[in-house]
Amino acid sequence: MRTVRLVDVAERAGVSIKTVSNVVHDHPYVRAELRARVQAAIDELGYRPNLSARRLVTGRTGTILVAVTSIDVPYFGDLCQRLDRAVRNVGMQIVIEQTYATRESESAVLDQRERGLVDGVIFHSVTLSAEELAAHRLGLPVVLLGEAPAPAGVDHVKMDNVAAAAEATASLLAAGRRRVAFLGHERRGLSHTTGQRLTGYKQAIKAAGMSLDRRLYLRVDDYSPESGRRAVKDAIERGIGFDAIMCRDDLLALGALHALADLGRAVPEEVAVIGWDDLSIAAHLTPPLSSIAPDKDALAGQATRLLMERLNGYHGPGRHELVPYRLIERASSAATDSTVRGRDAAGSDPR
Template identity: 40%
Template sequence: MRVSLKDVAQRAGVSIKTVSNVVNHYEHVTPAMRTKVQRAIDELGYRPNLTARHLRKGRTGIIALAVPELGNPYFAELAGAVIDAAAEHDLTVLLDHTRGEREREVLVSQGFRARVIDGLILSPLELDTEDLAARADDVPLVLLGEREYPLPYDHIAIDNVAAARQAVRHLLDLGRTRIAFLGARTDSPNRPAQLRLQGWREELTAAGMDTSDRFAAPTGGWDRGDGATGMARLLDSGVRPDAVFAYNDLVAVGALRVLHERGLRVPWDVAVVGFDDIPESRYGSVTLTTVAPDKRAIARLAVESLVRSLARASDKKSGVQPPVEPELASVTAPFELLQRESTLGRR
């Protein structure tokens, strides 16, 4: 027979309400009481009926995560971190793959899954402010990534300009003077590539180094092949960098391949820095120095933001008004520069 809250309460010698408070992670339970109830839960093997719990709250217990490309290792790792963070709140995650296409991002943001999900975490690339402003769906939304929208939505991102400057500073500290940026884009000031290009330019300008366009190498996309093509094109143009700061790790991996083919030694002839800290950066023949966004922090902040929004919605539906309207947050998540063989060599 299924173990009930009443069974747990009898085993722990407490009220059913106390057991419910522990199971639902309410804050106002003493550590001693929480330990006592948890011991009874473990002994009896109690498992909450999550479906019934969510239905009582008028929810499905499902949130969605929409990212540009699930095949990209960064987004795959981020998705795993979101799933783990959501599980701590008894939430299931539905994954959407937008391919970075505006039409699909609009479709997702406008709520075509509104009857299925309680909230949405969206990492947009092409979505415009006007698209979000026209959003009629009342499903809570949290935005990820570097595109900024002057609209009332929580937004979680790292400081790309600061991260890029730290990467370039590392190369300057190693004595590099001809530092190229591989993966430049100039079509939107809010996209990550443009922000990272801005950080590259600011740090080099502060050091009095060359920031001319000949060192800002564009790529058609941001995969390994794009990095290889962009690196080859840069070398063929006659530019001879002694360091490369790549838009992301995939671009950097492509660049590493071309440098090897051209007989250029990494890091002695050309040092390379990537961005994202994907698994490939840790296990290549030359491990990659990279900027590592804290993916778990990003995931946790995004899920917690949705949980708060859902709680406010439940209070509002119950007629409970918060004393102060909460301020929507633009939260900067942490990052670190991981120094490896592609800049330091083997030690």
């Protein structure tokens, strides 16, 4: 089938090639009637702009690189979909690179292995420090996502993990829970994300006038449901008592629910559970899972806006922006008669 050319669209619409070019490149000085006529011809003929030619005219590829750990992780898969929609809304497209949380892959993203193929990068780093990020000569605009510290000169969008973890933990304490475990303490060393969430958890425990118990930091090998299941089962079998679990993320919470069911521990009557990320499955678990819900649409939208401002000429200092979150309380963390009695018994401590 013959490729549809600019001249074919011009002939069908009864306008000049220059007018078609102006419509394709979204020049503002085209009458609405002409624009509609050209667009109708484009749609009818199935014309697709020549990207190489467009790049010569605009100096842009129309493509943004989104670099995340792995789209197998539900949070990142969901976030990439939202970024795709946000970027499409400004007339561009994304390509996705998975770094698998390796230093080499993350460094390669910033070393611009893709230079010349994309216009900018939206990057969720988990291994590089602020100093390492600053040391890279960024050849393209970059917006960082997530909890890793960002250099002062680089745009960064994240949520307040410390505040969210403190709020979730405080909600468990307010419901009468007195032994709140933290599920997600990595054996290989704390990530930036886990470190901030653990800090919020500790703040809430201390604010309630309670002492920290390191036995309640339930250690995991990774963030899979199976790792969460093993950690909770092992803690219970070792006689570590708790009546609530603050989970680093929903996948670990899923494993926690599994372990509690296997061991005959009722949720929330005996143990309350709160997850993180509010994955689509959370509301459909048994019982429905309470979870911290970051505003992922805001995260995608703000990252896209900051990157487009860089592409359109902003050269100022880095903007570091927070997106909102909500604690979605469902049945897995509901107060029960026994926890309410415990809450009302001033000074009671089941330890």
